[in-house]
Amino acid sequence: MPRKPYPAPLVISPLSKEHTHTIIALHGRGSNAERFGREILASANLQARLPTVKFVFPTASKRRSTILKRIPIHQWYDNYSLDDPGQRTDLQIDGLCETAEFIRGLITKEAHILGEGGYRKLILWGLSQGCAAGIFTVLGGWPDITEPKALGAFIGMRGWLPFEQHLNEILQYEDNPALAGNSYHEKQSDDHDIEGGDITSDEESERDEFSKSKLENGPFQRPSQLRDDFNPFIEGEEEEELPLPIQAINYVRDILDLPMLSTDEKSPVPSNLFQLQTPVFIGHGSEDPKVSVCLGEKMSRVLSTGLAMNVTWKSYKGLGHWYRVEDEIQDILKFLETHAELPVEDGSPVSST
Template sequence: MVDSTTQSSRSEDSPKPSTLAYPDPTIIPPTTAHTHTIIILHGRGSNGAFFAEPFLSSQTSSGRTLRQHFPGVKWIFPTAKKRRAAAFNRATINQWFDLWDLHDQENRKELQYEGIRETTAFLHHLITEEARLVGLNNVVLGGLSQGCAMMLHAALSYQHDPHSSGGKGVSFGGFFGMSGWLPFADDILNVSIAAGQEEDGDDDFFDFEDGDTDNNSDSTSAAQLRAANLIRDIADLPVLGSDLTTTTLPFVTIPILLGHATDDEKVPIQLGEQARDVLMEIGLDVTWRSYDFGHWYKVPDQIDDIVDFLREKVGLVNVEDAEKI
């Protein structure tokens, strides 16, 4: 049984805006000194507490749970607002954003905007609060299914003020996604390709300086800035201007682990592969793993991979490694 507490993540001097009235997240505190925070989103129709219990109870091949491997981690499992689901006769369910047809995302595409806008604001607030405690470089993001999709958008649109966390890092610690996809993937890919082809900087919407595409590195930077601004526009966030260098975009150096089942009946693996390919197209460090376990996470294989990722790519201290010293 997971020992959990449910509480607000906001501090007294930074109230959560009333317009973002999301349920308080399920928070699983660290069992030793707090070094990292991992924020994970559940899938459509679920909630934070329901997702947290089996996930943190799952054991790796060594017989340990994630909490036992990483006792210094604070785990946060937010819960989505209840929204009308157009695809289910407007039934009210927990979902991060509405969606008509995952297999044809261009169909009634506009249904996604409101939820993505509201949830992005909610998650950015939560991320900023945790960054104040441990530094952005010690905040890891993740999600399952629609939670993975939503968290990718939140990560790609986030802009961090290093002064708000005492200068402790300007990049996320890492990201791991399970059985997910990337909303508006085709649009992101198109603007990224365009960034590599265009030589002038007269595009007011994307607003980057002349010369950003003069070489491969600059093309990648331009693609990243274009991708960020496209996603920020979807979330009704201000466009990032030409005075911003992409080294300050928190997602640029984020290590990413994406896992997907070859026989996923809800989110076809092709959508996970598309997310992988688009993220790699804009120059991100993506590790890909596939499994044969339907729409969920495979135990212990996928939990083992998450532990290895957090240890090797993010730099978390694994109890098993410490015991060998």
């Protein structure tokens, strides 16, 4: 299958002569770099607050949306339902694989520009489907498994974890106290709205009308039913001896068409999973009508408890499917200042979007 073309990213150079970090930010389904990038930069006054940061806003390629009667829209991959992203996982694989390759290319380019330690100075940020595609890319890691390429941070807003149920079943973390003891999960609750200005109202209403039409009685399988159809561990016994995090990451890497990992280590989270050293911030509106806050919680739990990642989870009371500058963006900047050593200037947001 030929690769889908990706438009040239929107690139915003640092205001300062010094370039310390790069943020690559992924829009939601149906949006684009100009719409998402210009809006978040202006509303949160990010250039002034982060003068040494280069911003890169890529645009997803146009893919036919199954739920929108095969209308071509900008989306990182084709997902059938936002109520249950586990539906029709077969539709997601090609797009996730292509998008992850594209994002890895952007990351590598920017890391080389930043120079020594460049990967640690790079932040991947995603909204809604951009969050989903971004975190899946992070978990997959790199084709060369010997290089320690953890990122400075991952920021996810209003997102979910693709194949979450499958990864949950592999990790079995609720029955694995060794994993639970190694997790770090800072949970806090506090809480505008679009796949954030992402899908037009006509597209969204069409999706909602279709998604409510007897999906449970339709021909589509639930995620648990799909697992036997798509499971890199279904044949062979040797993988069962690998630590559960390796099995989970290999599941992701198989989807992304990357080489499988192995290890001689017996520790719960082997040290060669460098990508799991990336600190993660996940924010979600408690009243999100498009992507349930429960999906954000599930993603956070898999990452923190199942994979022992450093995860900060925050739910924002009263907030929908968009971000809010005065608390969420402020929390994100504090997180980046602490975990990615990002220089943050004092300043007030332009608006509270």
